[in-house]
Amino acid sequence: MHSSRFKSSGLTVSTSALALMLVATPMAPDLHGGGLKSNAASAASASASSESHATAAGGVTNTTSRSVATADGTGASATADGSAHAHTQGTSGNSADSAATSHGGAVGNDTAADTSVADVATSASFGSHGVSAAKLDLVNTGALPASSGSASAAAHEGGTSTSVSLQRSSSGAGEGHDHAP
Secondary structure: OOOOEEEEOOEEEEHHHHHHHHHHOOEEEOOOOOOEEEOOOOOOEEEEEEEEEEEEEOOEEEEEEEEEEEEEOOOOEEEEEEEEEEEEEOOOOOEEEEEEEEEEEEEOOOOOOEEEEEEEEEEEEOOOOOEEEEEEEEEEEOOOOEEEEEEEEEEEEOOEEEEEEEEEEEEOOEEEEEEEO
16 A cells, blocks of 8 residues: 655654544534534633622721623533622611622623623712712623622611612623712
8 A cells, every 4th residue: 555645844644644633533614714624522611700898887888799700612601699788877877778789690602702790889878968879880791691780879867868779680792881870
């Protein structure tokens, strides 16, 4: 049997060995770029993290919650959930409350990684006629990410009350940003 040899840069490969490698590698036609592409399964991976914090002291409450989920590859999925609540009360009945909740979810696919990020922050205080504020940011990339969040803050001082509440959910790629006031 005659075997031809291909030689380039000091590498020698027989045509029969090359043919065996091509036959052993799962291939499919590449409809977008032409030629062949490997259709071997790649490993799926997922990660999720959540971090929440709450502080309350001296008539001020602050809460934050951040959830991040990433999934890459068919069969991968990840979810992360976080929440925080803070309460403070003064001696004359004044009070401040803050709450933040976040969720991030991602489902992997074979085209691109999915990532969802939910960032929520709130604050409330009494001592200067009551102040309440909230911030809610959702950022999704990929095909099937989902994120949601809620934020609420309320302050009561004497006969004055302030409050703010935000809630949002998002599916698919995109961003949503809410701030109050």
